[in-house]
Amino acid sequence: MSRERILKRIQRNRPPAVALPDVPAFAPPSGARRARFIAAVEEAAGAVVPLEGDVGAWVQRACPDARGVAARLDEAVPGAWRPGPDTPPEALAGLDLFLCKGTLGVAENGAVWVGEAAAGRRAALFLPEHVVLVLPCTALVDTMHEAYRRLDVRAAGFGVFIAGPSKTADIAQALVIGAHGPRRLTVLLR
Amino acid sequence: MKPPPASTDHAAAASAFLADEARAGWHDRALWLVRRKRDRAAAAVPEWETLRTLASAVKAHTLSRLDDYLLQFEAQARANGFVVHWAENADVHNALVYDLLCRHGAQRIVKSKSMLTEECGLNPYLEARGIEVVDTDLGERIVQLSGEPPSHLVMPAIHRKKEEIGALFHAQMGTPEGLSDPAALTAAARTDLRARFFRADAALTGVNFAVAETGGFVVCTNEGNADLGVHLAPLHIASMGLEKIIPKAEHLGIFLRLLARSATGQALTVYTSHFHRPAPGQAVHLVLVDNGRTAHLGREGFRDALKCIRCGACLNTCPVYRRSGGHSYGAVIPGPIGAVLMPGVDPERYASLPFASTLCGSCTDVCPVRIDLHGQLYRWRQVLGRRGRGGASKKWRMRLAGAVLSRPRLYRMAGATLRFLLRWLPRRALGPWGRHREWPDPPAERFGTWYEKQRRRS
Numbered sequence: 001m002s003r004e005r006i007l008k009r010i011q012r013n014r015p016p017a018v019a020l021p022d023v024p025a026f027a028p029p030s031g032a033r034r035a036r037f038i039a040a041v042e043e044a045a046g047a048v049v050p051l052e053g054d055v056g057a058w059v060q061r062a063c064p065d066a067r068g069v070a071a072r073l074d075e076a077v078p079g080a081w082r083p084g085p086d087t088p089p090e091a092l093a094g095l096d097l098f099l100c101k102g103t104l105g106v107a108e109n110g111a112v113w114v115g116e117a118a119a120g121r122r123a124a125l126f127l128p129e130h131v132v133l134v135l136p137c138t139a140l141v142d143t144m145h146e147a148y149r150r151l152d153v154r155a156a157g158f159g160v161f162i163a164g165p166s167k168t169a170d171i172a173q174a175l176v177i178g179a180h181g182p183r184r185l186t187v188l189l190r
Numbered sequence: 191m192k193p194p195p196a197s198t199d200h201a202a203a204a205s206a207f208l209a210d211e212a213r214a215g216w217h218d219r220a221l222w223l224v225r226r227k228r229d230r231a232a233a234a235v236p237e238w239e240t241l242r243t244l245a246s247a248v249k250a251h252t253l254s255r256l257d258d259y260l261l262q263f264e265a266q267a268r269a270n271g272f273v274v275h276w277a278e279n280a281d282v283h284n285a286l287v288y289d290l291l292c293r294h295g296a297q298r299i300v301k302s303k304s305m306l307t308e309e310c311g312l313n314p315y316l317e318a319r320g321i322e323v324v325d326t327d328l329g330e331r332i333v334q335l336s337g338e339p340p341s342h343l344v345m346p347a348i349h350r351k352k353e354e355i356g357a358l359f360h361a362q363m364g365t366p367e368g369l370s371d372p373a374a375l376t377a378a379a380r381t382d383l384r385a386r387f388f389r390a391d392a393a394l395t396g397v398n399f400a401v402a403e404t405g406g407f408v409v410c411t412n413e414g415n416a417d418l419g420v421h422l423a424p425l426h427i428a429s430m431g432l433e434k435i436i437p438k439a440e441h442l443g444i445f446l447r448l449l450a451r452s453a454t455g456q457a458l459t460v461y462t463s464h465f466h467r468p469a470p471g472q473a474v475h476l477v478l479v480d481n482g483r484t485a486h487l488g489r490e491g492f493r494d495a496l497k498c499i500r501c502g503a504c505l506n507t508c509p510v511y512r513r514s515g516g517h518s519y520g521a522v523i524p525g526p527i528g529a530v531l532m533p534g535v536d537p538e539r540y541a542s543l544p545f546a547s548t549l550c551g552s553c554t555d556v557c558p559v560r561i562d563l564h565g566q567l568y569r570w571r572q573v574l575g576r577r578g579r580g581g582a583s584k585k586w587r588m589r590l591a592g593a594v595l596s597r598p599r600l601y602r603m604a605g606a607t608l609r610f611l612l613r614w615l616p617r618r619a620l621g622p623w624g625r626h627r628e629w630p631d632p633p634a635e636r637f638g639t640w641y642e643k644q645r646r647r648s
Contacts, residue, residue: 001276002276002277002278002282002480003276005278006260006276006278006432006478006480006484007257007260007261009480009484009485009487009488010256010257010260010432010484010487011257012488013484013485013487013488014253014254014255014256014257014487015250015253015254015487015490015493016254017254017255018247018250018251018253018254019251020247020248020251020437021244021247021248021251023244023440023441023443023444024240026236026237026240027236029236040457043457044456044457044458044460085470089388089421089422090388093384093388106458108235108447108457109456109457109458110457110458111457111458111462116469121421122417122421122469123417123418123421123422125417126414126417126418126421126461127418143443143447144442144443144446144447144458145440145443145444145447147443148439148440148442148443149440153404153406153439153442153464153466154270154404154405154406154439154466155466156464156466157466157467158463158464158465158466158467158469159463159464159466160417160461160462160463160464161446161458161461161462162460162461163456163457163458163459163460163461163462164460165460166412166413166414166460166461167412167413167460168328168329168376168412168413169345169454170327170328170329170332170345170346170347170376171328171332171347171352171355171372171375171376172220172350172351172352172355172372173220173223173224173345173348174352174372174373176372176373176376178376178377178380179328179376179380179412179413179414179415180326180380180383180384180387180413180414180415180418181413181414181415181417181418181460181461182414
């Protein structure tokens with residue numbers, strides 16, 4: 001059995017005990033957290049839109065040409081259907097626009113945490129052309145340390161930090177937005 | 191798959207790379223640009239140096255209790271609904287993966303980037319058994335289509351120019367001839383791979399971090415290819431080296447702040463996916479792979495290399511890597527980190543790698559987990575030298591130098607001889623060092639004479 005042999009070898013070869021360090025609390029960076037978050041999302045080629053009215057009006061205003069629209073929000077979005085765990089991926093791949101709730105935004109890197117419950121189906125975050133995450137500005141934290149203090153990543157089942165749209169620089173180091181996943185990523189902040 | 195027995199000769203392979211001066215120059219500049227992006231990203235985090243120290247200490251702690259954490263991880267991962275397997279070497283790993291694919295009737299698999307499966311030679315193993323394997327990271331897809339190994343840990347196709355990739359895509363995917371625009375080529379690959387994601391029976395991924403306390407694992411990509419693979423396929427197999435384990439989810443904060451900034455200068459990868467439960471109707475299998483890691487754990491002075499999080503920062507900064515290309519190392523892991531890991535795998539075959547360095551220490555300066563890379567390179571030279579792998583010519587030259595330097599009269603005579611000879615020798619020095627260098631102009635007198643004169647004058 002590989003397992004027993006591996007464990008035996010580790011016990012034979014492992015170094016003397018080293019203590020686990022505590023992670024200190026780091027001083028928060030200067031500047032407004034909200035402004036830092038917006039700058040970080042934009043740095044990651046995403047967009048942040050401060051939202052005052054309702055989401056449906058924003059969709060009609062900002063994405064009038066979006067044909068397939070799906071949403072998992074508390075409020076209604078005109079013309080949108082609601083994907084769930086049983087939605088076939090083919091239906092998600094045809095979407096121009098998918099909107100769902102983000103749990104938490106990280107100012108240092110512009111990442112938004114989305115759990116599978118919010119997305120309905122895991123693939124819904126990766127197949128549509130344009131993913132829109134709706135985030136209350138009270139859900140912003142400074143650093144990843146703070147994010148992990150607030151999140152229960154295990155209870156989420158599946159969860160992902162999303163920082164901007166899918167991208168690659170694998171061909172001659174030229175940045176291309178829209179590698180395999182969404183070509184656009186918008187955070188609606190309210 | 192056993193590696194061929196031939197030993198790698200870094201210097202010879204590097205000469206081949208350097209023959210194309212324009213390409214070598216481009217490679218050097220492109221990687222230096224990434225290094226500078228890393229510097230900017232690091233400078234933007236005031237606690238950067240503290241984070242490096244913490245990351246190194248967390249890994250040191252984890253390695254000192256590796257068996258405990260692996261057992262904790264195994265138990266928690268099982269509680270999460272994952273199936274956990276152990277593989278002591280590449281053969282066991284490959285056979286295990288193949289068996290899983292057979293049991294699920296999987297014929298077509300999509301794979302996201304995993305240096306571990308490269309190390310195990312999984313692709314050729316599965317292809318020889320009739321499985322269709324598609325690498326989905328764009329860079330990995332490029333090197334897969336061109337039938338070569340990746341040349342960098344995070345930028346697998348950095349050695350290829352866009353025109354070459356255009357020609358490759360034209361031949362393999364039918365893109366228009368002469369097309370070399372990166373955006374257009376990426377779009378073509380996207381269309382081609384989308385269809386393959388939907389057809390796949392199984393998805394294979396690597397693992398960036400595995401959390402002992404929660405039994406979950408984290409996979410980082412910029413393209414979203416790992417997620418598209420695993421969220422569409424009924425079977426997810428994740429292969430991880432034993433050293434990927436960290437104690438708690440809170441430690442992810444430390445490592446994720448360091449990883450992307452060190453790798454590409456991004457604050458975070460676009461997708462940092464946390465897996466703690468299979469999706470409804472999906473099977474998730476985790477394979478914990480040793481393949482030499484437990485042996486390396488026992489090598490005091492070298493075990494710290496197991497802290498590596500595969501960011502590639504040491505490659506981007508290395509003056510030798512930048513000017514010799516990843517393939518010149520003839521190893522799955524190139525660059526400084528490869529040069530300290532690979533001799534542990536096979537000291538005979540990879541004997542030339544620790545010598546492919548100037549010992550400038552730049553790798554150590556940028557390493558996010560503070561691996562003493564240049565110190566290890568130096569120590570490997572001692573080990574390999576004792577085994578007679580330091581190069582015979584170096585040995586007799588050192589002995590000669592020792593003999594001359596320890597005898598003042600002989601030393602003075604040698605100096606006078608050299609001062610005379612330097613005037614008449616052919617302009618180029620002998621050996622690889624002299625290929626690009628000229629002899630210096632000989633001084634008119636020896637230092638001792640000059641010094642005596644100065645002293646008398648004052």
